[in-house]
Amino acid sequence: MPSIALSELTMHYERRGKGPLLVLLHGWPQTSACWRKLLPALAEHYDVVAPDLRGYGHTDKVVGDYRKRRMAQDVVELVHALGHDTMRLVGHDRGARVAHRLALDHGAMVSHLTLLDIAPTLHTMHQGGPRAAKGYWHWLFHEQPDLPERLAGADVAGYLGYFFERWAVERAALDDAIPHYVEAFSRPGALRAGFDDYRATDGDLADDLADAEAGRILDLPVQVLWGEHGLPRGDVVAAWKPFAPRAFGEAIPGCGHFIAEEKPETLVRHLLAYLAA
Template sequence: MFENFTAETVETGEASVFVRHGGSGPPVLLLHGHPRTSATWHRVAPRLAGRGFTVVCADLRGYGRSRGPAPTADHGAHSKRAMAGDMAAVMRALGHERFALAGHDRGSYVALRLALDRPGLVSRVALLDCLPISEHLSRITPEFATLYWHWFFFARPDVPERVINADPDAWYASRGDPEGMGEENYAEWREAMRNPRVVRAMLEDYRAGLTVDRRHEEADRAAGRRLEPPALVLWSVRDDLEELYGDPLRIWRDWAADVTGHGIDSGHHMAEEAPRELAAALGDFFGA
């Protein structure tokens, strides 16, 4: 994976962030979702580098090989604002003062927070397979609760740690396979899933989502804050976003003045399942 990319750990003060970076040209930061690591981009990053971008793929705080502070009672240590601060520090350490940004799934919430909090850093933002957390929570239906039950299970104290760590291979068995993910990506992911510290950090990400992150988004809406950089919204047509909400762009237009997007013929992990189509869409958007 990631031939001709450099792998290193960047110290941000609060966290140690594992990154892969390569290519040359305008910088692009790619953020993975749950339960993946930065390796999920191994089929997309080289394509973007081939189109003339410097590509940075980072493990989010606590995921994969990144490490952060101990969890806090208010879950703020794993808030999207804290994670966004990590990514701003990483890009600055790598010499990038302004950059394009893409996030998938949980990584999209970090991308949204970074673009809202520090719009001067972000030239363009792509948000993949997501709506703002507060938008999901304001639209709870039996269908949403059935499909997204894990949000609420993960938010429980202590219980999900005991369940997952009792047999992580069984818990995550349906989340990926070597053929679909690529053997090296799969091996890296499974190693991370067997680390109780990683499991705890991933659960704290969800706990923050239903508490401090939701409050931050609600404060944004109350203050009339919207995304300033142009936004691209992409979703997997074989996932559940359209099933639950219809056209996601209709909701995102309340959050961004300049938003475009479309569906991609893929299941949820589009970077692994439809890398050619995703890289083309991101490359066209970031190069516009």
């Protein structure tokens, strides 16, 4: 797995194929390994780059800024260092929040944007209600200082395993990668860095509110896909419309949160159809 020194950290990434650049951004509690089932098919058409985001996997566990604006800047620096100025961009979970911010701040670089199994951060945090609290309890827990490291660190496999069990429908599809994820989050600083991603929420919301007040939106067609039994509920495309008026997409039947692992063939089909447009 190659690495490259950026302005604030050394980032590791997977790279395969040739052609236009396609960047894949993973979420929590995963690493770039979540794309393993898609890489062969996508690499037939694209120069596919899948980094471990700031604080994840083999990338440095820096102490500092985990706002999505900073994490997006890491990806921009990586793309430039690899000799590209534009990209097709796909993000899942936390990586989709980074991708959303990157497309807002560096719109000229992004020709296509796919967001997997999330609703917008501002929408998610403001919709409220018992169902939202039940579905996103972990988000607020991960924001607490020190406590999640203490509790999750006592049993990393048990803590991560809870989410893989509860958020997946095709659970066996993750079996080959779960030991890797557990090992990755057992490294020094890894749990703290992953929780710092969530602790950046106040800053992320401030950035999102500033965009809303300024009327900043995504003006490209944004592909939104989510698991039928994934984390967001209701009309996910409608949730994205105020932020990306040309958003389109659909639920993936029989799928939970981990679309790239649970339904890789279906996801590849949707991606190739959109990315070629």
